[in-house]
Amino acid sequence: MSAFSRRAFLSTVAAGPLLPAADKNRPNVLFIAVDDLNDWIGCLGGHPDVKTPNIDRLAARGVSFAKAYCAAPSCNPSRTALMTGIRPSSSGVYENRQPMRESSALKSAVTMPQHFMQHGYRVTGGGKIYHGAFPDPQSWQQYFPSQEKNQPGDPVPDKRPANGIPKTAHFDWSALPVTDAEMGDYKTTDYVIGELNKSHDKPFFLACGIYKPHLPWYVPQKYFDMYAADKITLPTVKDDDLDDVPAEGRRLALRSGDHKKVLEFGQWRKAVQGYLASISFADACVGRVLDALDKSPHSANTIVVLWSDHGWSLGEKLHWRKFALWEEATRNVLIVSVPGVTKPGTKCARTVDALHIYPTLVELCNLTPKKELEGKSLVSLLKDPQAKWDLPAITTYERNNHSVRSERWRYIRYHDGGEELYDHANDEMEFHNLAGKPEFTKIKQEHARWLPTVNAPDSPEAKNLRREPA
Numbered sequence: 001m002s003a004f005s006r007r008a009f010l011s012t013v014a015a016g017p018l019l020p021a022a023d024k025n026r027p028n029v030l031f032i033a034v035d036d037l038n039d040w041i042g043c044l045g046g047h048p049d050v051k052t053p054n055i056d057r058l059a060a061r062g063v064s065f066a067k068a069y070c071a072a073p074s075c076n077p078s079r080t081a082l083m084t085g086i087r088p089s090s091s092g093v094y095e096n097r098q099p100m101r102e103s104s105a106l107k108s109a110v111t112m113p114q115h116f117m118q119h120g121y122r123v124t125g126g127g128k129i130y131h132g133a134f135p136d137p138q139s140w141q142q143y144f145p146s147q148e149k150n151q152p153g154d155p156v157p158d159k160r161p162a163n164g165i166p167k168t169a170h171f172d173w174s175a176l177p178v179t180d181a182e183m184g185d186y187k188t189t190d191y192v193i194g195e196l197n198k199s200h201d202k203p204f205f206l207a208c209g210i211y212k213p214h215l216p217w218y219v220p221q222k223y224f225d226m227y228a229a230d231k232i233t234l235p236t237v238k239d240d241d242l243d244d245v246p247a248e249g250r251r252l253a254l255r256s257g258d259h260k261k262v263l264e265f266g267q268w269r270k271a272v273q274g275y276l277a278s279i280s281f282a283d284a285c286v287g288r289v290l291d292a293l294d295k296s297p298h299s300a301n302t303i304v305v306l307w308s309d310h311g312w313s314l315g316e317k318l319h320w321r322k323f324a325l326w327e328e329a330t331r332n333v334l335i336v337s338v339p340g341v342t343k344p345g346t347k348c349a350r351t352v353d354a355l356h357i358y359p360t361l362v363e364l365c366n367l368t369p370k371k372e373l374e375g376k377s378l379v380s381l382l383k384d385p386q387a388k389w390d391l392p393a394i395t396t397y398e399r400n401n402h403s404v405r406s407e408r409w410r411y412i413r414y415h416d417g418g419e420e421l422y423d424h425a426n427d428e429m430e431f432h433n434l435a436g437k438p439e440f441t442k443i444k445q446e447h448a449r450w451l452p453t454v455n456a457p458d459s460p461e462a463k464n465l466r467r468e469p470a
């Protein structure tokens with residue numbers, strides 16, 4: 001865009017109300033985040049028992065990415081990277097305690113919603129899009145419950161912890177004697193449905209951040225009733241799996257002591273039931289929003305993006321939660337439906353990571369490209385999921401620990417030089433670390449060239465923040 005046309009364009013933006021409503025060139029965006037959702041959804045096949053009919057029906061409309069990975073396996077750094085388009089290794093935001101705007105690289109970053117706002121979109125949302133403690137009010141024109149608070153409250157059981165594990169904090173699970181309407185996520189989806197039901201004189205960017213299946217796994221009884229604890233399938237775990245993992249990987253796997261406690265209190269089946277129940281509750285919330293979109297006047301010109309911020313381990317590698325660089329903790333959900341662009345029910349097996357979402361939406365909505373974004377638009381893959389794509393997915397956890405995931409391999413290198421290499425053609429559970437075998441030196445080198453060359457110093461931590469375990 002020339003300087004003159006850019007000025008003319010910006011003055012048009014400033015005139016806001018004169019802009020036309022959404023059309024083919026300026027489609028709406030419905031941006032749905034589901035917190036802590038791993039690949040346990042029907043269309044990704046991560047768990048044989050799970051019931052996610054609504055997420056699956058969204059996948060049936062567009063492209064689901066079978067090898068999508070987070071930028072960081074932790075809420076705040078993952079979301080910060082996705083919403084700013086800047087990698088943790090460039091911003092120094094590696095952990096949950098580092099507010100995005102304290103990073104010198106991100107202090108004045110234009111987030112994805114801000115970029116839409118600058119192009120005349122109505123930008124609103126509710127629930128968890130940014131990490132709970134750091135809601136970034138400047139990203140939104142209106143927000144539910146408010147610009148400063150992104151989480152409506154949730155009911156809790158009378159007696160906590162419900163699972164009997166001492167000092168467990170929110171690592172807990174229980175059915176609740178409440179209706180869906182009493183849940184915070186239901187209230188967030190009510191807000192989003194209200195926005196979808198309105199007619200809009202401008203295109204909109206509408207965010208819906210579902211908190212479940214984040215811990216604690218307290219959801220209405222009917223979702224627990226969908227899964228019989230004594231019959232559900234447990235993850236496949238090899239007791240000696242960590243024997244070939246370097247020290248830093250073992251530290252990440254074992255530091256919480258979760259697996260030992262879960263086994264000691266006989267809670268593994270109950271925990272898996274709680275996670276599955278919470279997933280099905282989140283899926284029901286997604287279904288309400290999709291129903292509202294279908295009934296609204298906006299369905300024909302609204303892009304839907306559904307993503308989760310990382311995966312989750314429930315015992316694999318003796319590890320629980322996210323906070324690690326293996327497949328279960330890093331694989332996330334990414335489904336994109338674009339009217340007129342995506343073909344219904346297609347799957348893409350190219351390796352993508354969360355950095356690509358921002359430039360993809362910039363391209364689809366014809367916003368001004370932003371050269372500082374570190375990802376690459378996925379539009380070529382949305383049009384043709386088999387198209388050539390030469391990038392692996394990069395995930396970073398804490399400073400200078402990275403995973404490079406290509407279609408066949410995962411290569412991990414920790415800050416102290418420790419390495420792991422897994423061959424997904426033969427070992428989808430990543431049981432056998434091949435990094436020490438000389439015949440794989442070349443494979444390791446091919447992956448190592450993608451490691452970030454900059455590892456920014458840690459960004460400042462927030463003061464007076466409750467230490468949050470998850």
Ligand SMILES: [Ca+2]
Nearest residue numbers: 035036075309
């Ligand atoms: Ca999360």
Ligand SMILES: [Ca+2]
Nearest residue numbers: 241244431432
């Ligand atoms: Ca192993």
